[in-house]
Amino acid sequence: EAEVAQSPRYKITEKSQAVAFWCDPISGHATLYWYRQILGQGPELLVQFQDESVVDDSQLPKDRFSAERLKGVDSTLKIQPAELGDSAMYLCASSSFPWGTGELFFGEGSRLTVL
């Protein structure tokens, strides 16, 4: 069964360091999302790609966060410099939009701890 792959699963870093997360969506899914989930809360959208284009990054803290999906397949989310408040789970999801039922398929997430 096709799955969304994410790495690393866990990352511990010190404040002010750079960190990067990688996501490989389900093959053929044109839409890719990065969500941030603080412990005990619901996920919040950081950035949404349609193929290689950003269609929504209104909630992405652009002074320290960047995201790219250069060839419209896999994607990287970077944080530089990391701050204590960035500790969270970073979820990647993909969907077959504009086709399909609107279902998002999620990866297992990358848990970030900033010390």
Added chain:
Amino acid sequence: AQTVTQSQPEMSVQEAETVTLSCTYDTSESNYYLFWYKQPPSRQMILVIRQEAYKQQNATENRFSVNFQKAAKSFSLKISDSQLGDTAMYFCAFMKPGVQGAQKLVFGQGTRLTINP
């Protein structure tokens, strides 16, 4: 902007019981999708059930069913014959379909459901 509210942070029931999780949402749209997603401990989020707003009939998936009240903007999830594997965080989510850039999920805060043996 759309908002989704789940008023029950935690719930706990005995195995085989029926449990209902509440969700309300706020939108001015007439056509949209509503979802319940399940996030088991240390595992990825998966879709439980989906409802299209233009459909009056409530969606069902085996032991899972919804009570969709469009006028009241309410979307509750009922789990019948609950099982230990139902233990998870449950998120209610809203999606406005169609327009590029608008097809994103807006999540509620979640309800932590524990099924006790």
